[in-house]
Amino acid sequence: MKMRRLGNTGIFVTPAGMGVLTVGRTQLALPISEGARVVRHAIEQGIGFFDTAEYYETYPYIRRALDGLAPSFHQSALPRPVIASKSLAAGYEGMRKAIDGCRAALGIDQIDIFLLHEIRQAPDFANRAGAWACLHDAKAKGHVKAIGVSTHHTCAAAEAARAQGMDVLFPLINYQGLGIRKGAAPGTKEEMAEAIRAASARGVGVFTMKAFGGGNLAKDYKKALDYATSLPGAVSVMIGMGREKDVDDAVAYFEGRLGNDFVPDVSRKRMFVDRGDCEGCGACEKRCTSKAIRIGREGIAAIDTAACVLCGYCAPACPTRAIIML
Ligand code: SF4
Numbered sequence: 001m002k003m004r005r006l007g008n009t010g011i012f013v014t015p016a017g018m019g020v021l022t023v024g025r026t027q028l029a030l031p032i033s034e035g036a037r038v039v040r041h042a043i044e045q046g047i048g049f050f051d052t053a054e055y056y057e058t059y060p061y062i063r064r065a066l067d068g069l070a071p072s073f074h075q076s077a078l079p080r081p082v083i084a085s086k087s088l089a090a091g092y093e094g095m096r097k098a099i100d101g102c103r104a105a106l107g108i109d110q111i112d113i114f115l116l117h118e119i120r121q122a123p124d125f126a127n128r129a130g131a132w133a134c135l136h137d138a139k140a141k142g143h144v145k146a147i148g149v150s151t152h153h154t155c156a157a158a159e160a161a162r163a164q165g166m167d168v169l170f171p172l173i174n175y176q177g178l179g180i181r182k183g184a185a186p187g188t189k190e191e192m193a194e195a196i197r198a199a200s201a202r203g204v205g206v207f208t209m210k211a212f213g214g215g216n217l218a219k220d221y222k223k224a225l226d227y228a229t230s231l232p233g234a235v236s237v238m239i240g241m242g243r244e245k246d247v248d249d250a251v252a253y254f255e256g257r258l259g260n261d262f263v264p265d266v267s268r269k270r271m272f273v274d275r276g277d278c279e280g281c282g283a284c285e286k287r288c289t290s291k292a293i294r295i296g297r298e299g300i301a302a303i304d305t306a307a308c309v310l311c312g313y314c315a316p317a318c319p320t321r322a323i324i325m326l
């Protein structure tokens, strides 16, 4: 895959990236060796861009894959993949720990990209000023090469497009606008596309997430990727990949080898609540920004599969691990 320049960051990425969340404990919960094999397969197939996060707890998969490939970096001149990570930290110290933890866990001195994870609206950006200041300091020290934000919110993306020192924007967008927010209300794909265009025009490097709406649009695989790859200003698309077949499908698309009649197998992708384990505490309801999970009349959580974007964020919030994906 041909590398593309990510804004003014000096970083070059492949047009497709692998979202490593999928192999981790909140989604497929693959054993480390198995998840690392998927990461390694992606690297060997030419994917050179990986997204992870402190919250996902997926660093061990990447570390194992990088360790396994280390000799071949020297022997075959495979470029080291670009790694993007992020943290939900609000304050300076929390972000410092997140960055240092990422560097140690991956065995990499300088993380390519580190972001404020999940900025929800413009005031949230201001509320996390301590973490943002830490990102600037980490960049000045050379611990991080480029900094920015990830967001599902159009207003936050627009704010990020204007912010001083913003290197990278990682927004949610897909052809149906699933999961796009604007404060407490739904946002539109047009608003997000405009924020992407504006950010890119200022030299901010933009890569996008949730092209398949967390799996809900996967049946329209080509249509979803055609939209994501046609957005002016968006350089790369992060795609959640949990199996080697997912890697092969994505690479085939980006190399123009995917047949027009291609339909991926998405039958196994479902989040649901094990009613026997649910204690009705409501932690998942608070965690779900898509408002897809509610405590029903029986005092037990239930998931609205039409609204669920399969982000997996609710599962770690559950004290009884009653939320699972199968
Ligand atoms: S219920 Fe909400 S938090 Fe859980 S996977 Fe679905 S969208 Fe994500």
Ligand code: SF4
Pocket: 273, 277, 278, 279, 280, 281, 282, 283, 284, 285, 295, 300, 301, 317, 318, 319, 320, 321, 322, 323
């Ligand atoms: S967090 Fe877990 S136990 Fe609490 S309501 Fe949600 S599913 Fe039930």
